[in-house]
Amino acid sequence: MGVDVYQLVEEPDWFSALSPRESRLLQGALAYHTLVRPGQRVRLTVLRTDGPHPPSLTDQSTTRIEWPSDRTVVGTIEAQATGTPVSATAAVDVVVDLGGPPESLMRLERPPGRVHEVRSAVRARIPVAFDVARQKRTDRLENRRLSRPIPRVGRSQTRGTGSASGSPRAVLFGLHWLELGGAEKWAAETVGMARDAGLVPIVLSDRPSGHPDIARPVFDDALVIPLSHPMTGEQESRLLSDLFRRFDVRGVHVHHCTWLYNRLPWIRAHYPGTSLVDSLHVLEWRTGGFVDIALRMSNVMDSHHVISPQLRDYLVDRQGLPREKVSLATLADLTVDPAGSPAVAAAPRAPGAPLTVAFVGRFTQQKRPYLFLRLAARLHKRLGDRVRFVMHGDGELAAEVRADHARLGLAGVVELRGTGRPVADTLAEADVLVISSDNEGVTLTSFEADAHGVLVLSADVGSQASVVPEAMLVPRAPLAFLAAAERAVVQLCDDPGLAARLLLQQRSRVDAFAALPRARDWTRALYERWAS
Amino acid sequence: MTNVAAVIVTYNRADKLGKVVENVLAQDRPADQVIIVDNASTDSTAEVLAAYEGRPTVTVERLSENTGGAGGFAHGMSLAYEQGADFVWIMDDDCYADSDALRTLLDGHARAEDSMGMRLPFACSVVRWTDGDICEMNNPEPTWDWGKLLARGEQSVLVNSCSFVSVMFPRWALTQFGLPLAEYFIWFDDQEYTRRLSKAGPGVQVLTSGVLHDLGVNRGVNFGDVNAGNMWKFEYGVRNEASYRWHHEDAFAALRFAQRLFSGLRGGGVPWPLRRRLARKWVEGIRFDPKPRFPRTVL
Numbered sequence: 164m165g166v167d168v169y170q171l172v173e174e175p176d177w178f179s180a181l182s183p184r185e186s187r188l189l190q191g192a193l194a195y196h197t198l199v200r201p202g203q204r205v206r207l208t209v210l211r212t213d214g215p216h217p218p219s220l221t222d223q224s225t226t227r228i229e230w231p232s233d234r235t236v237v238g239t240i241e242a243q244a245t246g247t248p249v250s251a252t253a254a255v256d257v258v259v260d261l262g263g264p265p266e267s268l269m270r271l272e273r274p275p276g277r278v279h280e281v282r283s284a285v286r287a288r289i290p291v292a293f294d295v296a297r298q299k300r301t302d303r304l305e306n307r308r309l310s311r312p313i314p315r316v317g318r319s320q321t322r323g324t325g326s327a328s329g330s331p332r333a334v335l336f337g338l339h340w341l342e343l344g345g346a347e348k349w350a351a352e353t354v355g356m357a358r359d360a361g362l363v364p365i366v367l368s369d370r371p372s373g374h375p376d377i378a379r380p381v382f383d384d385a386l387v388i389p390l391s392h393p394m395t396g397e398q399e400s401r402l403l404s405d406l407f408r409r410f411d412v413r414g415v416h417v418h419h420c421t422w423l424y425n426r427l428p429w430i431r432a433h434y435p436g437t438s439l440v441d442s443l444h445v446l447e448w449r450t451g452g453f454v455d456i457a458l459r460m461s462n463v464m465d466s467h468h469v470i471s472p473q474l475r476d477y478l479v480d481r482q483g484l485p486r487e488k489v490s491l492a493t494l495a496d497l498t499v500d501p502a503g504s505p506a507v508a509a510a511p512r513a514p515g516a517p518l519t520v521a522f523v524g525r526f527t528q529q530k531r532p533y534l535f536l537r538l539a540a541r542l543h544k545r546l547g548d549r550v551r552f553v554m555h556g557d558g559e560l561a562a563e564v565r566a567d568h569a570r571l572g573l574a575g576v577v578e579l580r581g582t583g584r585p586v587a588d589t590l591a592e593a594d595v596l597v598i599s600s601d602n603e604g605v606t607l608t609s610f611e612a613d614a615h616g617v618l619v620l621s622a623d624v625g626s627q628a629s630v631v632p633e634a635m636l637v638p639r640a641p642l643a644f645l646a647a648a649e650r651a652v653v654q655l656c657d658d659p660g661l662a663a664r665l666l667l668q669q670r671s672r673v674d675a676f677a678a679l680p681r682a683r684d685w686t687r688a689l690y691e692r693w694a695s
Numbered sequence: 696m697t698n699v700a701a702v703i704v705t706y707n708r709a710d711k712l713g714k715v716v717e718n719v720l721a722q723d724r725p726a727d728q729v730i731i732v733d734n735a736s737t738d739s740t741a742e743v744l745a746a747y748e749g750r751p752t753v754t755v756e757r758l759s760e761n762t763g764g765a766g767g768f769a770h771g772m773s774l775a776y777e778q779g780a781d782f783v784w785i786m787d788d789d790c791y792a793d794s795d796a797l798r799t800l801l802d803g804h805a806r807a808e809d810s811m812g813m814r815l816p817f818a819c820s821v822v823r824w825t826d827g828d829i830c831e832m833n834n835p836e837p838t839w840d841w842g843k844l845l846a847r848g849e850q851s852v853l854v855n856s857c858s859f860v861s862v863m864f865p866r867w868a869l870t871q872f873g874l875p876l877a878e879y880f881i882w883f884d885d886q887e888y889t890r891r892l893s894k895a896g897p898g899v900q901v902l903t904s905g906v907l908h909d910l911g912v913n914r915g916v917n918f919g920d921v922n923a924g925n926m927w928k929f930e931y932g933v934r935n936e937a938s939y940r941w942h943h944e945d946a947f948a949a950l951r952f953a954q955r956l957f958s959g960l961r962g963g964g965v966p967w968p969l970r971r972r973l974a975r976k977w978v979e980g981i982r983f984d985p986k987p988r989f990p991r992t993v994l
Contacts, residue, residue, distance in 0.1 A: 629992070679994065
């Protein structure tokens, strides 16, 4: 595939002893530091730690030859960029830190700082009150955002030099990080699709990322550079211009990568022949998120791929982007094929069998696991043994979830399951899946639940209305959510035929959604055009 | 391909409804979906509609109670939006569309947008009465520069507002401005809605798109016509317009409306008890300020 952008002067013994994850991180660092110093030999001192520190591979700290005491030296290695004669001057020294093991990074439950400490403490003690305030703030921000225009970058008028035609054809990908869940799961798939289309995938990730997913086979033939910030401006432009010099970059596909979004005007100015597209997943009312950045950059971009009708309506109807510039293509079939897997006929519960209500997802603020626990407490109080609960997941709020579980006296009522157990097991047992998130695009779990014949009860957020029947949509505001969700589950318990009727409605919504264009088809056609 | 939904709202008009639906289905540019909202009719409407059930493009929505024209249109437009319509074309149950009414609306709207260089929030037809004359009830209000498109060779004029008898809304207008106010029930719902949308720019009346409004008499709203039989409609109308003028224009507009109302009542010699009831409705309108609901994106 032609991704050898550097060569080692000599491969040291320790190199082969690195874990696949560390090896990929180091390869990314070698690629970066040799690309930004063409014609120079680069001598890397490679560090690691046992502590909860993400890798530091490309930021300005890599130019300093001192490091914190808890780092240990893995070894040193020399390399130089290929295709450029190396000058006789001495090597440039760089220190890269591969960071701590992934298990230690998981312990980074919250960002450092007093504010986050106080915030976590309040949420742990009074999560519903915390959430009421949070949702009110979201409402305010949502109204403000809808009433204010988003500034846009100007259109590019310049004619640049163009990318290196005749070189290997490539796609430049921007990812948030290398944990392949949600948006990154789709991003990783597109990396594989680019390779299948005969394009070299070049992957830049934005956030410090020590995740083990970098060692996944999908990245085998890709040039992966996990960035850490801040880099110097000079190195940033060198990196990009050298990539465009070595490769015929036919397109840039941005998946949630702020750094790359912000460099698109520069890329358009210098390489106007390169297509610039992005994939957008979710509207984030609080911060604007990637959708706002995409809108800011839209004037220099060719196309926006959106995965939900809600995003299409937001971009076209609310923000006035031309309809032909916004392509709706769903990820309904990313984890299951909704058209190909007719919902398991809802096996009627055995008489007297409890209704099983499940939560499946990461324990994060967005998913609001604390609301599920409170819903379980209310329902248990009201229905007793007629209902049982399974909570399946892990994540940064795991400790809070466990503490809440004990405090609410839910031992023996809500079964907690870790990620070691397949989600399919939980869905196979469940009658109802509760999605308590305060924001979503359209959850892949909803499709998985439907494929298992499980009814989805969801907060009315994002495009959940695309797959969830109206009777099973409940308000986002926490108190109203709890009241409406409680009512819905009680009705399901009291009316044995209701679940089957609602499941039919759910199936018909899922079918209609599945009939929308698919992201895989859209992307495949795009890459084929780029490869031709 | 552009997905157009036609929405027909009906209440106890079994005698005319079949012809209305047939004219919609016979369009030379057919609607991709036809949604018929039955406002809990008590006549033989259900039998008329039974003939259309099962047709692939037709959806019949039977409401459990009469929500008025405003509620029916809000419901039907919301459903059309949920079903992915790019345009929603709405009409009453006594409106017979010419066979090219939809195609000319779409073409005229697109050409007007090209000519104006902006998105236009609605396009309406020319509404004729049964004798071929203009239907007084359904005359749009032109903008100050209404002839701009005519001067450019288009067969369209710019308007601020129009009635719900053959008007088409692009999807973005519903996304940005929401649905008609169901709380208005009847009268002035169309004026409020199209004026609300006009904040984004003028609407357009496409002169080549025509429909026939099969009303008993060809007469616009005239407060001198108030009597005990039609009082209920005027009560809604006065409350709704007072509300609109007060809350969406200003107090002086509401007072000017009061002056117009009472000079009309006096001119028609309307009995004092009815005048007093309408005065109370005017006051009620000052307290009445419903907010629009927004349709939900499904497809």
